[in-house]
Amino acid sequence: MKYLLLTGVLLGGLILTAWQGARFARDQAIDSLIHLAGNDLQLSQANLTGYLTRHDYLPHLLATRERVRDFLAQPAGQRDVAALNRLFDRTRERAGVYDVYLLDRGGTAIAASNWRRPDTFLGHNYAFRGYYRQAINGRGGRFHALGTQSGTRGYYFSAPVWDANHTPDTPPDGVMVIKVGLDAIEREWQRLDAQLLVTDINGIVFMASDPALRLTALQPMSDGARRGLRTTRRYADEPLPDLGLEVTESLTNGARLIRLQGREYLSLSRPMARFNWNLRILKSLTPVVRAQWLGATVAGGAWMLLALGAAIGWQRKRIRRERERFAERERRTLARTRDELERHVAERTEALLDSNRHLSQEIEERKRAEESLRQTRDELLQTARLAVLGQLAASINHELNQPLTAIRAYADNARVLLERDRPDDAAANLVQIVELIERMAAISAQLRQFSRQSSETLTHVAVQECFDYALRLFHARLVEAGTIVETDFDARHLWVRADPVRLEQVLVNLIGNALQAMQESSPPRLELSAIQEGERIILSVADNGTGLTEEGLSHLFEPFYTTRPAGKGLGLGLSISQRIVSDLGGRLEARNREEGGALFLIYLPAASGDPSYA
The missing domain is CATH 3.30.565.10 (Histidine kinase-like ATPase, C-terminal domain)
Structure with missing residues (x-):
């Protein structure tokens, strides 16, 4: 019963400590994540604002150029459209914008940098666009939308174009428009360890680092809002599906914990009044979850260390007594083991010495066997050569018998010739005898050479x-x-x-x-x-x-x-x-x-x- 109670206290303290550690770690991790998200959000807002507004001057600059004004002042049939198209294309390339085009007073595109593309703006009317209405009323315009021809998203800047001699009451002769692409800034966002979204006043995601989130609605839209968007064709015919963003907890500083597409995020947003947008950053809660587990583990580990320390203190006294008894038994056992080990070492040493002696004898026997084998092989080679000589004996005997017979005949003749007092003829016979002896010597030399040892x-x-x-x-x-x-x-x-x-x-x-x-x-x-x-x-x-x-x-x-x-x-x-x-x-x-x-x-x-x- 005592052990059950002690186990319950330990488990209860472990659970409570781990829960408190996880809660503290979660709060700290969320505060750190809010601070990090705020920094990333502020930096991304500055980058986006700078990226878009650096092209704000361009339509006003083009609207004041003489070529553009003269182009609008000329009758439609006398305008050099190709020259102005090329000018706009060069301007687009140098400024790094998506498109540059000119609308007449009625909103129809009469010159464009994309005149060579299949989705050119030439001949299309854009009077329904907000940037046209703003500029035709005499002020600069801004507008974000999905292109009706190209199908690409962009931010539009516009400026009215007047004749050089216009009066304050004169309506603009046309509208100068540039379109800024958004893909480059979104690619930079993808380097962040977060999701970045730009939403308009209707909650439509116009820009996002995740392509799957673009042109979606954070919350369900009313029918009236959808009809209004169709009127301006801001998003063309896109269905704008609902993402189903769910707020699970509201935090300080406007931060929220949300659930989006089955994943948990920390959401922090900043308004961009200049563009009538809202920039939102979504940070994954994975670091928070890891921090919770780590906090629970550390707190639980600390509790276990305390419990372990107490248990160790209690066990030390008991172990000390056991150790003293064990040490005495160990001394006796060690003495017996040492004696036994010395005996085994002596026996093993003697066995190794015997093995070394046998091995040395075997090595010597192997050397003698190898030497005997080498001698036997040489003798066998010599035997084989002598066997060949034996096979050649008959022919060799024949070769030696012929000169021996001739030598005998020449010698007999020489004796007779000397008896008859013919020394010159006897000398000629002796010369023949010497030649035959040399021939026999050559045959003998060949036999000696073949029978010699290698x-x-x-x-x-x-x-x-x-x-x-x-x-x-x-x-x-x-x-x-x-x-x-x-x-x-x-x-x-x-x-x-x-x-x-x-x-x-x-x-x-x-x-x-x-x-x-x-x-x-x-x-x-x-x-x-x-x-x-x-x-x-x-x-x-x-x-x-x-x-x-x-x-x-x-x-x-x-x-x-x-x-x-x-x-x-x-x-x-x-x-x-x-x-x-x-x-x-x-x-x-x-x-x-x-x-x-x-x-x-x-x-x-x-x-x-x-x-x-x-």
Whole structure:
């Protein structure tokens, strides 16, 4: 029960305080809004008055010009209407008004600045307009209305036009009229954070910053007032609908709170006796509503802070006792936790040390494995080269046997010739023996070069020289098989960045495979080419052999895959060749030719820079 009573007191005090705060904030916000609206209204009234009256002199000035007076003095058939129209148009443009026109004594427009427009005033009678009646009676006229021809709103200034020799009793010969547009001043109003309205004595909104409010009635109009407006055609045939403005509260200084089109506004007005108007400003009450909510929130928050302060004071004593008991329990718990944490840290540290030792061992094992893999790869490359040498053994043996047989014959002949005391002929045989030995040495040098270990250092390599070396290595087989070798090399030397030993191995593998595939071809034709396309060099090896099967194309670069009989190949040549080309930054492709046979393409990046400095 005690807690229910305390809760009721708190809620009641909160509601009362919030209501008082909202009421005070509303009064302050409305006073501030009235002051702001009054300043905006005074400034807007001064701007509107200045905007309209700055053109007050213009009809009087034009009415005194000799050209206008002479124009009216001339018979209607002799008047230069076009010249006066142009004069009025220039005047309109310089003065910044909407229209300039001249009425004769009967009220008909006889010259106008808008003579070229479809809605020109020429030929129309405006005797019903107030500005005409005021000026034809000998005084300046003012009038606001909706144009009967153009349909645009404007403020009209008029002045009587007399002959230079007129007497005080002479009626005016015509009426000079200017029309001032209102759109510019309304566009300036739209920059304000408010609605501005200009109403006439009938409560008709003639000007407004909101286009939707123009030519409407603030209050319902009587039938008599509507008939009077139709007589002067001030607003043409506009229906002038009722806006239904509702006053909800009257405030000080003539201010009111109104409801217009479902929205709440603060309304403040000032009379403009010079124009027989009333200028009204409408300020949205949104800031007032926000101020009310803010005031209620601040007041309620202050009440809650007071209540909270009292509650805190009451709770502090209770909390202090609880805190002392809690601190004792916390000290005991903290001691147990600290001991447990130290034990866990020690265990975790030992586990991390074990993990680091295992990781170090794994790193060392991985390094050894990588080194072993590198050595195995190099050994495999060397094995593949030696396998190619094994395949070439028969032809190499044939090339070496021929000069050995010839050397033996030349040596026997030389011995016989020396026995017969013919040293000159014996010397000629010895020269032939030396030439044959040099030939054998060249063959041996080629074998040593192909079987040497790679340096794994990339240098500038001439593509044509690699092809020449591979062809020399297969010279005996090419001659024996009667192979036609066709080359298509670029006229200039083509250079790539590569390891010459590995690139030569790739070409030897491809040419050896081509010769193997052309054993049944008659005649066998080997086509070699090297061209440059942009930043890459394309090497190709083509044959007219049996070509590649579908299965062969799908497994061509797999290790140990071969189509040769058992014991005739390891199935590593193309797999190693693809690996070598990939390490050099290129790619190796294979396809069948339309005319028959296989085509192997090597794409390598062209070497940059001058090879002479490589």
